[in-house]
Amino acid sequence: IDEGRNPDLDDIAASYAGRGHRFVVAExxxxxxxxxxxxxxxxxxxxxxxxxxxxxxxxxxVGRALVxxxxxxxxxxxxxxxxxxxxxxxxxxxxxxxxxxFAEIGRANGEVHLGLDL
Numbered sequence: 001i002d003e004g005r006n007p008d009l010d011d012i013a014a015s016y017a018g019r020g021h022r023f024v025v026a027e028x029x030x031x032x033x034x035x036x037x038x039x040x041x042x043x044x045x046x047x048x049x050x051x052x053x054x055x056x057x058x059x060x061x062v063g064r065a066l067v068x069x070x071x072x073x074x075x076x077x078x079x080x081x082x083x084x085x086x087x088x089x090x091x092x093x094x095x096x097x098x099x100x101x102f103a104e105i106g107r108a109n110g111e112v113h114l115g116l117d118l
Contacts, residue, residue, distance in 0.1 A: 022073045023050070026062045033057035036066040038073050041083060046074045048084040051093070058092070067100045075118050082116045 016023035016037050026034040034053035041047040048070055053063045074082050084102065086093045088110050098104070102114040 022070065024066060024069050024073075026053075026057075026066055028057055028060070028062065034062045034066050036070050038070045038082075044078075044080045046070075046077070046079045046082050048082055051084075051086075063096045064100060067096070071100070071116070071118070080118055082118060083113065084115075085111045085113050088112045 012023055016039070021040065022038040024036050025032060032054070034057060035050055036048065036052075037050040038046045039049055048067070051063070051066060053066070071082065082102075083105075084097065086097070088094075088107055094104075094112055094114075097114050100116075102116045104112060105115045106113045
C-alpha cells in the first residue's frame with residue numbers, strides 16, 4: 001500500500017463513519033474477509049470504494065454480500081445511483097460488479113467506470 005495515496009486507512013472511522021459514509025466489513029469464522037465503503041459522490045449519487053476481499057475468501061460470496069449491503073445502504077439513504085471505478089485489468093472485480101447489476105459506462109486511463117441505477 002502506498003501510504004501517501006491512502007491516508008483514509010490511517011483512521012477508517014474518522015474517514016468514513018465520522019463523515020456520514022458507510023464502511024462495512026465481512027468476517028468469516030472470526031477472520032476479516034473483506035471490506036467496502038459507500039461515500040457521497042454527488043447529490044443522489046454514491047460511490048462504492050475500498051472494496052477488497054482477501055484472496056482466501058474469494059469466490060465464496062463475500063464480495064457479493066458486501067456489494068449487496070452497500071447497495072441496500074444506498075437505497076435506504078434515498079440515493080438514485082451508485083458508481084465505481086476499478087482497474088481495467090481486474091477481470092474478476094469487473095465480473096463481480098457486472099453480476100451485481102452494474103453496467104460499464106466508460107474506460108479511461110487504465111480504469112473501468114461502472115454505474116447502477118437504484
